[in-house]
Amino acid sequence: MSNLDSSLPLAGVRILDLSRVLAGPWCAMVLGDLGAEVIKVEHPKRGDDTRDWGIRVGTTETAYFNSVNRNKRSVCLDLQTAEGQQIARDLARQSDVVIQNFKFGGAEKLGLGYEQLKEGHEDLIYCSISGYDRHGPEAARPGYDVVLQGEAGLMALNGNADQPPLKFGVAAVDLFTGMYSAQAVLAALFQRQETGKGRHVEMALFDCGLMITSYYGLESMLMGEDPPRYGNAHPSIVPYGVFDAQDGPLVIAVGNNGQYERFCREVIERPDLFDDDRYRTNLVRAAHRETLVPELKREIASRPRALLLERLTRAGIPCGEVLGLHRALTSTRASQGGLLTTFEHPEAGSTHVLAPPYRFDGARLPVRSAPPQLGEGTSEVLQSLLGLSAERLSQLKAEGVV
Template identity: 75%
Template structure:
């Protein structure tokens, strides 16, 4: 059974100086894996996302909660000399620091990597910026929506008749957070061998460009933008969303033998399997304009249940297109334990998503719900830095904590 003490990153402490999404996502991943994560927030405002989306309790929102499980929150005004000193003291007690301040701001606070590494050579320090820290755009602020436009992601998303379209979620921020966590874990592994830390630098634009994947490489081969296919696949046919008589479903025919079974045993159109234009996947993609209307007609004449049963029987990947609420409350989600009801001091209970990680067949537990603003300030500063109750009261009176 997984316990607090045998989680993979048990004993590792993270000081999360970041806000909004990419940095907090990185910190949450480390927290999911067992690290102790201390999130530093402004005493009055907190993380920006505490004011984004639907309210939960007095200081949280659904947006904030989606990226801050398994953390403690402390309030600290880093613009004050006392707040900066407390942050330095906390860094000395930490293994990992994550920050996404505007370029140069963290150094002006005296909390930059170069300022801390001399006295703490084992420190792993992750900086997340919008653009390359060594390039001419280093000082530009980075926002997911802007990067989606600049990295070409909007140009590949959506239907061909639509204007450029963003992803439904902040995909660049989320992927940057995941890449950042991977970099931190690699630095942590390296420290075991060398005893030395690393400065892990991540740029939103770099990660946004990585998301283009095969689309990006095809653009280079073509010398121009590849066409957009909406819910269809650029390289595999038939592979996408189709409308049955009573609603949409996903059909993912991955190879030629599946296509043969699909035509003969699912939609009962063997002629589409025998046609030379459609026998191989390469030919089907070349002749998609001729094939797609016939597939839509055949699928649209049948009920979803019948189609899904037939495809499942002959081993063709398929599924219904669910609404988001339907997906979040489905038996599949419930049985997998992907959403937890956890106690909340104001709301009574709060929904918290689970970690996706499983070790030895067991899902890692959610140890704590996303924190209320500053809930851990007194306890963390007393336990780690030995600050007395009187000192904490005085700091709070001056607005430092």
């Protein structure tokens, strides 16, 4: 395809993305960012569900869809038709990796399950993403991020102690599952170089959601109960979190006792808060946070943010402004880093696309193509990969297959 770059790490790898919504498409986009050719299969009329979520961009795209579908081609197939299923199987035979997140058993009903596709294609890497363990009693349960955040204990550890359970601002379980899935696919691709054989990668949202409880999860097991919630504060480090200056919030992360001494002497000019035996080390500070933190908050609130940031920086203490999302995206830091790019759009004029976070040999990996309009690659992909003629494509379009 025209947007391929042979210098990228996954150049020459082809991904057939049969997934939709977030976790599966995120996995495929990560692989596309790294240089793989990604063919996204969508329904001819509806497309991916997320083409109808959030703020519209042109006729067939939304900001939500665009956030997880850069560096892909869109091919429209009605997988409820025998012809559409056969074309998908033909594309799978031309692909290194297949990603799917159909309801349990759905891929098999379409003739697109792992056992069906690997026949004659033993080096196929096939990634199934589901809500729950595909080998357990809940295999058929659908997986939704907000439900999984509740069931994995993430809501219970998020927010302040006096608040009800709170979901993360983004669909964290979906996003982490997509990243974990991409890691597993990369491992399978690496192993295939040695064995010549593919693998069936199986990922569950609940499993990934539980994994990202990380240190909170292990502390909960040691305590035998839920850990307390600290909101923007840290369970073990004081002072650490968001504080209100005279004119706005900032983040202060005092990571060790040396930093704390400089914080007291040089930033808030309260050496007595270091000399006090209750606050000399982090362990005792954490134990006496109820008396210490109100004092720190008063001192911070009495000073302008710019002064505090200047003093904190000079003292070598991690700190930063709390920015709104729009300010963060339009900041000099984001601009200089090339983290947001703009593409021409045939209907909207232009559209913003987030850039991949990866750098190789000092250069950020490029956004090779903007998120696709619905079906923009159907004719080119099916002609170039499967050799379908213009006449056959016209026939399939008239039948509603593509």
